Structure formats: C-alpha cells, structure tokens
Amino acid sequence: xxxxxxxxxxxxxxxxxxxxxxxxxxxxxxxxxxxxxxxxxxxxxxxxxxxxxxxxxxxxxxxxxxxxxxxxxxxxxxxxxxxxxxxxxxxxxxxxxxxxxxxxxxxxxxx
Amino acid sequence: xxxxxxxxxxxxxxxxxxxxxxxxxxxxxxxxxxxxxxxxxxxxxxxxxxxxxxxxxxxxxxxxxxxxxxxxxxxxxxxxxxxxxxxxxxxxxxxxxxxxxxxxxxxxxxxxxx
Numbered sequence: 001x002x003x004x005x006x007x008x009x010x011x012x013x014x015x016x017x018x019x020x021x022x023x024x025x026x027x028x029x030x031x032x033x034x035x036x037x038x039x040x041x042x043x044x045x046x047x048x049x050x051x052x053x054x055x056x057x058x059x060x061x062x063x064x065x066x067x068x069x070x071x072x073x074x075x076x077x078x079x080x081x082x083x084x085x086x087x088x089x090x091x092x093x094x095x096x097x098x099x100x101x102x103x104x105x106x107x108x109x110x111x
Numbered sequence: 112x113x114x115x116x117x118x119x120x121x122x123x124x125x126x127x128x129x130x131x132x133x134x135x136x137x138x139x140x141x142x143x144x145x146x147x148x149x150x151x152x153x154x155x156x157x158x159x160x161x162x163x164x165x166x167x168x169x170x171x172x173x174x175x176x177x178x179x180x181x182x183x184x185x186x187x188x189x190x191x192x193x194x195x196x197x198x199x200x201x202x203x204x205x206x207x208x209x210x211x212x213x214x215x216x217x218x219x220x221x222x223x224x225x
Contacts, residue, residue: 032212043115043201043216044154089154093212097161098169099144099205103153 002028006102021075021105023090030092033073038087080109117202117217124192124224132187134202142207143185147198192224
C-alpha cells in the first residue's frame with residue numbers, strides 16, 4: 001500500500017538558519033508533490049507544487065526538490081523566521097486520485 | 112471569496128447520536144474530500160469524491176457515510192457516534208485536473224463524542 005513518511009520528530013532551529021524537511025514515499029509514482037503549511041487550529045494551506053519532471057522549484061524563501069529515483073522530496077526554508085513555525089505536510093499525488101498526506105513535521109524557529 | 116465552508120465549527124454529541132457535517136465549495140471544483148485529524152496521526156482520508164455522483168472510501172471510512180449532493184456540496188454523516196470519532200474534521204476541494212491538484216481546506220469541525 002502507499003506510504004508517506006515525514007520526519008516524526010519536531011525540528012527546532014534558530015532564526016536565520018535554513019530548515020530542511022524530508023518527505024519519503026513508497027509504492028506509488030506521483031506525478032506531482034505538494035507541500036502545505038498548517039497552523040494550530042486551522043486547515044492546511046497550499047504552499048508549493050513540483051512536477052515529477054522538475055528537479056527543483058523556488059518561491060521566495062522556499063525551495064522544494066523532487067527526486068523520483070529516491071522517491072523523496074526535500075523542503076527548504078531559507079533565512080527562517082519565528083513566523084515560519086508551523087507544521088508542514090507533504091502530499092505526493094496524481095490528478096484525479098485521492099489526496100493523501102504525510103503526518104507532517106513540526107517546525108519551531110526560535111529567535 | 113468564501114472558498115470551502117464547513118458547518119458546524121464545534122459539536123458535542125452523546126454516544127449513539129447521529130449528525131451530518133456539511134461542506135460546500137464555491138470554486139467549481141470537481142473533487143472533494145473529508146479528513147479527520149487526531150494528535151500524532153496526521154490527516155487521514157475518510158472519503159473522497161472525484162467528481163459529482165461518485166464517492167470512494169479512503170483510509171478510515173468505517174462509521175461514516177457521505178453524500179455528494181451536487182458539485183458544490185459534500186456531506187459527512189455519522190450514523191451512531193462513538194467516542195473514537197472524537198476528532199477535528201476537515202473538508203477540502205480540488206479541481207484535480209492536470210496540474211491543478213492544489214487542495215483548499217475548510218476551517219474544520221471540532222467534534223467531541225461523550
């Protein structure tokens with residue numbers, strides 16, 4: 001069955017450093033991989049989507065990579081800020097199929 | 112724009128009671144989803160509807176039923192609530208065509224079954 005794994009332990013980093021979160025998947029070949037941010041008590045909010053034929057995608061301080069050989073995506077936040085503290089979810093997906101998420105990684109950025 | 116609207120936001124039920132969670136989207140999306148979120152378990156898919164008139168089970172469908180009433184609305188029904196169904200429920204929608212797979216979420220329904 002399909003499996004999505006994200007770092008289960010919370011990631012604590014200092015303000016200004018780069019945060020790197022990992023998403024691994026098994027038993028399927030997604031055409032896209034999405035990343036979402038979730039704040040406490042709120043629904044997830046879409047951040048970025050990367051296609052299977054794209055190695056890397058950037059949006060402001062965010063960078064996502066997608067390695068279909070390793071079946072892995074890395075999500076980077078550069079120059080992190082306390083406001084980046086949240087839980088980040090990945091969702092490898094194919095159009096028209098069920099949208100399943102990893103359990104998420106909690107990021108805490110301290111001043 | 113309203114986006115995805117869920118009602119109610121909070122609900123307390125007694126064991127055995129039934130209720131329906133309502134969800135509506137105004138983005139003309141094809142696909143709609145119901146998730147539950149429990150501490151340490153992440154978002155788990157209960158049911159989804161790839162298009163109007165179709166529904167499919169997700170990871171945790173037991174104890175739930177759904178109805179895709181029309182393209183806008185997708186409801187989730189608990190026929191006989193159990194304490195194990197205490198959770199936060201999220202509805203989401205997506206165009207789900209080609210690259211447009213981004214999902215939009217409602218604000219959630221916090222359900223407590225006592």
